[in-house]
Amino acid sequence: MTQTPHFHRIGILGTGRVARALALGLAEWSGLPLMVWGRSRERAGQMGGEAAQSLAQMAEACDVIALAVSDDALSSVTAELAAVWPEDGEGFVFHVSGRSGLAPLEPLALRGAKAAAIHPAMTFTGDAPAELRRMAGARFAVTTAQADTAAIAHRLVAALGGVAVDIAEAQRPLYHAALCHAANHLVTLMAGSMDALVCAGVADGAALLAPLVRAALDNSLAMGFDALSGPLLRGDIETISGHITALERDCPELLPAYRGMAGATLDKLERVGAPPTAKLRQAVDG
Structure with a gap:
């Protein structure tokens, strides 16, 4: 029996270790092929989906976007994405940083995006298939501001085989x-x-x-x-x-x-x- 995709199209922003594991795990939950954007077009094209031509294209095409970039790059990437976010865009955007909560995503939230922090409590060394197996049953720290956003975040965690654990914004550093x-x-x-x-x-x-x-x-x-x-x-x-x-x-x-x-x-x-x-x-x- 074919699994019905949970989402219209999922975008992965980043091409590093976590991004590759997310791409592998979320591909079957995206109705259209994954869209991937990274500084390296070549690496983006090797992740099993379609390499985005620009952040604007990803923002228009995807109803879910994962920001899988380094902690230090998160704020600047968020600002770049917010600058091209569609008018009244209501897509769902999440990052996978452990240390950060919702604050880095505020520019996107102000543009109408549903924002969440979803951190897999797992180490990533570059072996995407093995890491996907490890994520099954692993806990994911979820921080959101609204109940409907939390519901989407929990669906994404379930799609990866994980278990969502809600963490308050103020408790993310601890x-x-x-x-x-x-x-x-x-x-x-x-x-x-x-x-x-x-x-x-x-x-x-x-x-x-x-x-x-x-x-x-x-x-x-x-x-x-x-x-x-x-x-x-x-x-x-x-x-x-x-x-x-x-x-x-x-x-x-x-x-x-x-x-x-x-x-x-x-x-x-x-x-x-x-x-x-x-x-x-x-x-x-x-």
């Missing part, structure tokens, strides 16, 4: 900080641990760490801070002191991050009613 703290800092944490294992003579640090950290991640998602185990929880001062001595000697570049994360863990233990001893705190702080 939302994005939480995601970056979890995902981006995790990469730094893992890289530091693998560097230390290299210093310890381990040839394949990733293979050694994988079962441990996957279990820790699963436990953390299921149990929160109750998943904590290890020497900080036990109050094992000699073990922590040994870690710091070894890091100072063999892997000093990791020591500031180790102290910082250990200190944050002790702070959390204090907040949940299991305060560390002064000696343990001193061992961590040095």
Whole structure:
């Protein structure tokens, strides 16, 4: 049975990693072939739709436009699109920036566009088919100002297989900080641990760490801070002191991050009613 498209024509403004994943996921929901606009006409033509001749053409032809550009370019691109927006145009425009809410889209909203911020809580590395699979079941942060706009945003998220989570405009920076703290800092944490294992003579640090950290991640998602185990929880001062001595000697570049994360863990233990001893705190702080 053929799926009835949700939208007349969808436009993708951008040709980067997120844009390519969106194009792949939304193509079947566009009644007419996707329209793509980017600084590189060649890359736009490689995304499975029709390369737009101009922003004005896209604004006229599409009832849904996704702004999949860098955060720093979002305001200028929005201004360019607003300058060619049709009189009384009521199309739906959304961006996929995590940090931004509706403010960058205000020039379009003033021209009559329905505006939304729709951020997939997912990393994008350039493998569009794999990223489309990962978006199925992923959460999408949706920020809108009207109920009818929210309904369209939720339909788009559902078309990508995702689950919409409404985030208030004022809470977008806090939302994005939480995601970056979890995902981006995790990469730094893992890289530091693998560097230390290299210093310890381990040839394949990733293979050694994988079962441990996957279990820790699963436990953390299921149990929160109750998943904590290890020497900080036990109050094992000699073990922590040994870690710091070894890091100072063999892997000093990791020591500031180790102290910082250990200190944050002790702070959390204090907040949940299991305060560390002064000696343990001193061992961590040095």
